[in-house]
Amino acid sequence: MSPRARPSRSPRPEEPVRQEDLRPLNLELVFRHILAAGxxxxxxxxxxxxxxxxxxxTRITEELLAGRLITETGLARNGRAGRPRVGLTLSASGPAGLGLDIRADGLAACVVDLGGTVRHLAFTPFRYAGRAAADVLAQLAGMTRAAVRAGAAQDLDVVTVTLAAPGPVRDGVVRSAPALGWRHVEAGALLHEALRPLDLPVMVDNEATLAALGELYAGDDSLGDFVYVSGGLGIGAGIVLDGRLMRGAxxxxxxxxxxxxxxxGLPCPCGARGCLQSYASLPAILGGEPAPAGLTPDVAVTSRAEAGDPATLAALDRAGTALGxxxxxxxxxxxxxxxxxxxSFSLLASWLTGNVEAEIGRRVLTAAWAPVTVRPALLGPDAAVIGAALTSVDQVRRQPSAWLTGGPRARLPSVS
Amino acid sequence: MSPRARPSRSPRPEEPVRQEDLRPLNLELVFRHILAAGxxxxxxxxxxxxxxxxxxxTRITEELLAGRLITETGLARNGRAGRPRVGLTLSASGPAGLGLDIRADGLAACVVDLGGTVRHLAFTPFRYAGRAAADVLAQLAGMTRAAVRAGAAQDLDVVTVTLAAPGPVRDGVVRSAPALGWRHVEAGALLHEALRPLDLPVMVDNEATLAALGELYAGDDSLGDFVYVSGGLGIGAGIVLDGRLMRGAxxxxxxxxxxxxxxxGLPCPCGARGCLQSYASLPAILGGEPAPAGLTPDVAVTSRAEAGDPATLAALDRAGTALGxxxxxxxxxxxxxxxxxxxSFSLLASWLTGNVEAEIGRRVLTAAWAPVTVRPALLGPDAAVIGAALTSVDQVRRQPSAWLTGGPRARLPSVS
DNA sequence: CGCGTTTGTTTCATGGATTGACGTAATCAG
DNA sequence: CTGATTACGTCAATCCATGAAACAAACGCG
Incomplete structure (x- = not known):
């Protein structure tokens, strides 16, 4: 997913509003209320x-029903006199979103429906060493096909694919992903090509970003402003402000x-010194030695920590402080x-939270009168895939009218 | 100015859109185009x-003309055949914004018109030592009255007053301003009271924030994402993302x-160690010794630096690196x-920019392929007052329809 | 001076939304 | 079973901003 081209810095529309624009707007309003109702x-x-x-x-719900975005549930006999109400809910069939994640230990795929519930979740272990980007994407294409089929079996129609990649992304291009040995890989275009003859729009975005969105969508309404820190081979963050993702310029x-x-401080592969990554990433916590064969780094760290290995505990202590x-x-x-x-920080939270909170309490100016909450992410290691799938389906959730008028896959660029 | 109460996290309206809502929307669209035209x-x-x-x-411009938001300029005889065009510009009279600034060396007031040009600018030296907050606000009230009169003499009608304060602000309350010895001062309410019988809405906001807005409004359209770093007794920043100020949760x-x-590193009055402020604020650059009597700190530093004082130059070198x-x-x-x-950094830019750029080039991950520009602010030390005044008038610029329908000072809370 | 040209205004039709009334459906209370 | 009650759908009448087309105004040019 690329940041929109910033056509205007104004939150208001730059196009004239006509009468015929009213219905879509009000339709979206109604749809948002159905979404929010839960x-x-x-x-x-x-x-x-x-x-x-x-x-x-009535007219608007007719359109939403015809477009399979909502369904009528049975009559709600609420005990009172009078005709019972007819419940309207997000359709459990109909449009769905597909998410993919390139994770340290393998590849993941996920399908969510309009309501945001996970309807399919698959994982395939994968070793990146010596494998070309095309191999990874071919494997992902296979998982995508399987997920689309799994969705279809549940009467779900996948609208868009969103891929989570471990590195900065723009316009479907992964600028760099050291963990995979990628530099400037056109992941979006390649995946779209590998999916033929399926013609699904493909979006690519950063893993931490999508995980943050996953937490945002999955969390309750009170979660509107937060930082999601993703620990792994590197350290990334997704920042949500006022319910919207901050992408930067x-x-x-x-x-x-x-x-x-x-x-x-310590030198970092990026060329600078004293970077957080050199203190709190999984490799840093492991102290440079590679994880035992067959063990992924996070499992290696957690098992050693649980066993009480003093070196690991000390490293976690240092990492927590640095992270804080x-x-x-x-x-x-x-x-x-x-x-x-x-x-991986969600698994290591019990060893990190204390120091993180302590440093934040000491160093954040406003912490004295407005405490900061530190807690593990809800979705754990699956946050990114689920977030990617939710981002896919959000295409429809944000613009139901476009979906209704344009039919399936309305006006989405095939790669972004 | 307080962050709005976040009634909805959606950028879209939460209220139904009716036919009669079209005109305001399109009116604002037209007005934005007139604004942007320049x-x-x-x-x-x-x-x-x-x-x-x-x-x-035609209908929309009629309303804008009637509300004195725009005026017709003479006919533009462009040489071609046909009826000449009638130019429309932002009214040089009509609604105006008033800004106030509590600065290290005194108090400033400013009036800008709808077009953003400064029509009145006043400064009064002021020593805060031993003076109560009420004294400061009484003085500001006097300057406000004078500014309103100066505006009226030019046929300008001041809509709102915005006060820039050196510290975190919320809901018109200055949480803390060490430079003034303020803690939890209800500056908005006090100023509103001191202005009686004038009943002008008063907004209060942080100085760096307002200065950033000033640069945003005064800069050309390309300036949509930037950080404004304000140096002085402390160091604050105003962050603008996509043309909108980032205020935080x-x-x-x-x-x-x-x-x-x-x-x-070095201890900081805030209780932590190694804070930027301990390396790059004016007191830090002065090395702890107070500025000579009668000299403000920034003047002291610049004069010493220009004289080639080695201690000062070394301090500036260190400060630039830390700031970077x-x-x-x-x-x-x-x-x-x-x-x-x-x-003050705008005055010291020539000694700071080099090191700042060097550190940024070394440490910012994306700097390699997307260079970062470092330059002094356009408005210099007046950025905050002007930004405050522009923020005031922006009330009208953002919602011209509200101004037109509601008449003067429509529906603005008296303090925020 | 009159023609073509461009700009701004007036008049009328359009279309979606609201309003309010009415009809129908499905339940509860007695 | 009957009547009251509440929910939902439908129909006409009306409103109102916009669009389309015709009209008036002001200029350059021959």
């Missing part, structure tokens, strides 16, 4: 909630791993009050 | 630019001064490509 909601309730009149609600925000902890300093910097700049430890 | 623009040009038809433009973003440079590291952290997290050195 449970079946009747037409009358919708009328009251949106401020639209019942005739209008060029879509490369969140490089927390190269935040400076010590101005003349890096996060404190980010929080001082961004003013957020929730930190989600994600990726 | 020079007189004809109705026909507006029609082409907005996509609306000429009759609609609670409105306290931009505390760059307490970003960690060295994880066990702090900014590199921010840029890695935020992905921005423009840094504006503001406040």
């Amino acid at each position: 449970q079946p909601i009747s037409r009358t309730e919708l009328a009251a909630a949106t401020g639209l009149t019942r005739p209008t609600i 060029r879509g490369w925000s969140g490089e927390l791993g190269h935040t400076v902890i010590e101005h003349d 300093i890096g996060l404190a910097n980010a929080l001082n700049i961004l003013d957020l009050d929730i930190v989600l430890l994600g990726g | 020079q007189p623009i004809s109705r026909t040009e507006l029609a082409a630019a907005t996509g609306l038809t000429r009759p609609t433009i 609670r409105g306290w973003s931009g505390e760059l001064g307490h970003t960690v440079i060295e994880h066990d 590291i702090g900014l590199a952290n921010a840029l890695n997290i935020l992905d921005l490509d423009i840094v504006l050195l503001g406040g």
